[in-house]
Amino acid sequence: MRHRIFIIILFISIVFSICQPSLSATQSKNILIFDIPRLTLEDITPQYPNLYRFVKNGAVGIMTTPLSEPVALDQIYFSFNSGTQVKAAEENYLLFDVNEKYRQVAVGDLYHSLTGYRAGTTGVVNIALAKIIQLNSRDITQNIGLFGELLHRHSLKTAAIGNADADLISRCGALLLMDQKGQLDYGDIGSKSLNNDPSFPFGLRTDTNQVFNTWRDFHQKASAVAVTLGDLERLERFSLYLSELQRERFRKQVIHQYDRLLGQFFQEIDFHTTLTMLFTAQPPLQNIGAGQRLSPVVLKGPGFKGGILYSPSTRKKGIITCYDLPITMLHYLNIPKSRYFSGHVLRRVPGDWHLIRSEQQQLIQNYNIRWPLLTTYSYLLIGLILIGIIGAFFWPKQLKLLQYLAQVYLYLITIPVVFLIEAMINPLNWFAVLGWTLGLATLVWVMVRYWAHGSPLLVLSGISLLTIAVILFDGFFNGILELRSFFGYSAIAGARFYGVGNEYMGFLLGAVIVTVSIYLSKMNRYRNQILWLLTGFLAIFLAHPNLGSSIGGGATALIGLGITTYLWLRRPIRWKEIVGLIVAAVFLLVLVGLWDYFLNNTNMTHFGQFLEVIRSQGFDTIVNLIQRKLELNIRLIAYTFWTKVLILILLAIPFLYKKPPLPVARFIQKYPNQTRGFYGLTLSAIIALLINDSGIVTVTTMYIFGLPMLLLLIIEDLSAKKGDEPDGDS
Incomplete structure (x- = not known):
């Protein structure tokens, strides 16, 4: 009898030892989004070695967003999150860490009074959610926050770090992972992610050490993290007051800073289990005025190692839509595509990413x-x-x-x-x-x-x-x-x-x-x-x-x-x-x-x-x-x-x-x-x-x-x- 029990225990142990790595591999799949508004393909040169190496070893595409003109920055983030066109409100940017205060009111309490939902103690909330829902028709409202909602339904945690605050609050990066309640599980999108710098536009600059250390904490807890680096956006808002020479000097300075920060990230990211995306919602307004409305996207991770992105949505090598990106991430996480989402799963095809720059021009x-x-x-x-x-x-x-x-x-x-x-x-x-x-x-x-x-x-x-x-x-x-x-x-x-x-x-x-x-x-x-x-x-x-x-x-x-x-x-x-x-x-x-x-x-x-x-x-x-x-x-x-x-x-x-x-x-x-x-x-x-x-x-x-x-x-x-x-x- 003891002999049989021993054999059964041994058999169960062997089965668990075989299955455990597979289970662990599934659970360890992660999504990391580097949200860098106003970055262009022309900015990515060997002068910035970490950024250049990431692009060279990833799959590159240029993204189009089928939105009515003029296209506001927050609309693009909503399109990513919702898989469709969403009417935006002026208050779209009102996302906060739950422990912050807005007009002397605790954000957690304000959010509860506006939506009826309770927020966690460490997350991010959107206090403009109710107005956004009112602006959109019934068939659109079920899409708002859909990407984050699907992650939560599959027990995956979300987090957002960083902002593009300037004269106005700008925290669109958190919209990428927001769920249908307007929430994320973890966040550091407030002033703690910034340094005071009187020499930089609006006197604010990304605190790269704070951003990196916060990510090291969050990525142990959350399966999907969005990191917003907003200095180029701050520079864009201040550009009317800058000479062209000074503007370019600041851009190079900022991208050098980003490059050093990305180098720190890349040393710790496991690209075998983390699908990493470089996402640029819009190029500079000067470029948009010249017809350059397409923005670069780079994916690196399982299935995306060097080459060009191909989208069935466009049937053209190198040209993708913003709706393809959340679908691709859901596919990587083994989450079935929602029928409410537009877009298709991206794949990598062979090709030189420099050709994408030529195609864009x-x-x-x-x-x-x-x-x-x-x-x-x-x-x-x-x-x-x-x-x-x-x-x-x-x-x-x-x-x-x-x-x-x-x-x-x-x-x-x-x-x-x-x-x-x-x-x-x-x-x-x-x-x-x-x-x-x-x-x-x-x-x-x-x-x-x-x-x-x-x-x-x-x-x-x-x-x-x-x-x-x-x-x-x-x-x-x-x-x-x-x-x-x-x-x-x-x-x-x-x-x-x-x-x-x-x-x-x-x-x-x-x-x-x-x-x-x-x-x-x-x-x-x-x-x-x-x-x-x-x-x-x-x-x-x-x-x-x-x-x-x-x-x-x-x-x-x-x-x-x-x-x-x-x-x-x-x-x-x-x-x-x-x-x-x-x-x-x-x-x-x-x-x-x-x-x-x-x-x-x-x-x-x-x-x-x-x-x-x-x-x-x-x-x-x-x-x-x-x-x-x-x-x-x-x-x-x-x-x-x-x-x-x-x-x-x-x-x-x-x-x-x-x-x-x-x-x-x-x-x-x-x-x-x-x-x-x-x-x-x-x-x-x-x-x-x-x-x-x-x-x-x-x-x-x-x-x-x-x-x-x-x-x-x-x-x-x-x-x-x-x-x-x-x-x-x-």
């Missing part, structure tokens, strides 16, 4: 060039359209002028496809951009004119076909050209990173409708099959998560092109047909959603994540989404006078088509295929406006191809009346 130059370039282009088009329309009605005998204007317009609509083609070259200064753009546009225009034998409508169709081909080609390769095209999306703005954006979706649909309208009379055999296959193909291409990745685009293509197809086929459009198209669009979205949710899990798009949110929060989420899209479209429509004019045109065209004056009725009768196509394009544009966020952008780019077809037909009609060209359908 290229994105900045592209961003700074595109707005003046596109503004000039837009006003050129608007001017030509107005002159052409006014000329057609008031000086119909001046055909030479109208024909000349039409040729200039045809030349200008080569620009969208030229921008995509020249993205392969990626010119980044004005001389190169203008040279390549004019050269390629001239080449395309000459080649298409040669192919079309000078026929204006065939020139338009040739440019449209080339535009369609290049957009489809780029869509099959993840939209890499569109990211660099001046008409494409910008990583700096952070709204989209892959697929087909609203601008090129409009170009694609407009070019398709124009091309089919011109060639429809030649589609005698299989016309019905060709048109419906084309509609289905474009809808799938635009909606598919691995191609166009535009749910609104897919629905617009299916419903809008479906209605246009009925018009081309001269079939009546009743409620039955419209409901059928809507049902088909819903079916397409369901298929795409299932693909994205189940088969595309690691690269899930916004639509797949949206389905997750619907599953967890109910259909109120759809109402909130529609409301946000409408608000965005209304803001964009109100942005300029010309968008209001465009809306009037959208509303007027269906009325003119259904109740046309006699001259318009004759024109429709003479060019039935093209006018039906233009009417269908207008209806598709209305659908795009209703379905898509920034839908007014899609409307505009659709008309860039639609209006010249109408202008060319008017010129042809005027020529025919003079006997210059034979009458008949084109």
Whole structure:
């Protein structure tokens, strides 16, 4: 009997000895965040050896935050913590050690009276929590403090050290780890982490010894620690009163101090068990004013040893979103991702981190060039359209002028496809951009004119076909050209990173409708099959998560092109047909959603994540989404006078088509295929406006191809009346 008991005890001891290291390894996983606002990649040089070595041996990326301008510093911290956009209050910075006093009131007591929660004796509390919750809608409030809440649910302690206090309290670093009660377990974010230094802006400087010693204490107790080094932020707030030379002297002095402190940290951090992050919420305001809105992020630890960060959120090497960071940390700690979080798990891919600096500069130059370039282009088009329309009605005998204007317009609509083609070259200064753009546009225009034998409508169709081909080609390769095209999306703005954006979706649909309208009379055999296959193909291409990745685009293509197809086929459009198209669009979205949710899990798009949110929060989420899209479209429509004019045109065209004056009725009768196509394009544009966020952008780019077809037909009609060209359908 004793022998058996001994064997059992021995067996249990062996099992525990085997399991214990694994258990210990799991429990010892840690997160350490170095929060250094206003640091840039350009600051990281061999002059600062500890910082440089950390970056060299870590995985590097540049972070974008898709927030509405202007972006406040605290919004970025909230986005990290909450995994979504949170409306900020002026009091966001009111985080305190629980034992501090605020306006002569004990913070712990004040926090309890404001929230009803009791705080521990060693932690940090946010006394503005109630106001922040009131500012945000119900579907957002459950995200506030979510990262810290998930850590606490898994029995992991949190801590924050340091601040960026200056003339005002600034303790955003603690927001990174705050839970849904506005609490952290341990904290030293008050004045104890500062030294008085009359020679430094605001007379305050980080006490590096206090910060380091506090961390040595906290990291034994807490699994997640955020260390804020706020001297660069203090310097930023004081920069208006400093000469450029003095500002740079202070920056170098501060970074040298940081470098020495980081060297102390790195000697004691176990990078085998601690995922360490260098986090910069924003670069200096001077850089932001120059277009540099991306900020550096470095991860070092298990799985992140040298190389570049890759995010499925952007599908681009080196470019990540702030939402990816908390997801990656949760993944490292073996905590399941919350369905309320946006973002994806980051991974390290091979690459030289210096290329990230080069990529950042290229994105900045592209961003700074595109707005003046596109503004000039837009006003050129608007001017030509107005002159052409006014000329057609008031000086119909001046055909030479109208024909000349039409040729200039045809030349200008080569620009969208030229921008995509020249993205392969990626010119980044004005001389190169203008040279390549004019050269390629001239080449395309000459080649298409040669192919079309000078026929204006065939020139338009040739440019449209080339535009369609290049957009489809780029869509099959993840939209890499569109990211660099001046008409494409910008990583700096952070709204989209892959697929087909609203601008090129409009170009694609407009070019398709124009091309089919011109060639429809030649589609005698299989016309019905060709048109419906084309509609289905474009809808799938635009909606598919691995191609166009535009749910609104897919629905617009299916419903809008479906209605246009009925018009081309001269079939009546009743409620039955419209409901059928809507049902088909819903079916397409369901298929795409299932693909994205189940088969595309690691690269899930916004639509797949949206389905997750619907599953967890109910259909109120759809109402909130529609409301946000409408608000965005209304803001964009109100942005300029010309968008209001465009809306009037959208509303007027269906009325003119259904109740046309006699001259318009004759024109429709003479060019039935093209006018039906233009009417269908207008209806598709209305659908795009209703379905898509920034839908007014899609409307505009659709008309860039639609209006010249109408202008060319008017010129042809005027020529025919003079006997210059034979009458008949084109």
